[in-house]
Amino acid sequence: MKTATKIHTKTATKTERPKLYKVILLNDDYTPREFVVLVLKAVFRMNESQSSRVMLTAHQKGSCVVAVFARDVAETKAKEATDLGKEKGYPLFFSTEPEE
Numbered sequence: 323m324k325t326a327t328k329i330h331t332k333t334a335t336k337t338e339r340p341k342l343y344k345v346i347l348l349n350d351d352y353t354p355r356e357f358v359v360l361v362l363k364a365v366f367r368m369n370e371s372q373s374s375r376v377m378l379t380a381h382q383k384g385s386c387v388v389a390v391f392a393r394d395v396a397e398t399k400a401k402e403a404t405d406l407g408k409e410k411g412y413p414l415f416f417s418t419e420p421e422e
């Protein structure tokens with residue numbers, strides 16, 4: 323007699339949430355405050371009061387989280403914003419880091 327063995331394969335579909343990345347604005351001594359505000363508005367779609375608050379926090383504390391995005395979006399926006407400063411010869415810098 324033949325024994326048929328049927329293998330049941332269980333697939334656990336665990337959907338991992340992609341890690342989010344923070345875009346961080348770093349303070350420097352040279353970039354004009356108004357220019358920082360302009361860049362925040364242009365790249366991160368912030369209004370005047372939101373961008374002023376973020377700029378002032380970075381100015382006073384050394385850095386400020388601007389927003390969180392999927393990794394590629396965070397990196398692209400950080401580069402775009404940093405490049406706008408670079409075009410004007412400012413050392414303005416946006417970095418990215420993964421959320422815990």
Ligand code: TYC
Binds near residue numbers: 347381
């Ligand atoms: N510290 C700059 C100044 O006094 C303004 C500034 C604020 C620059 C925030 C960068 O992330 C920054 N002109």
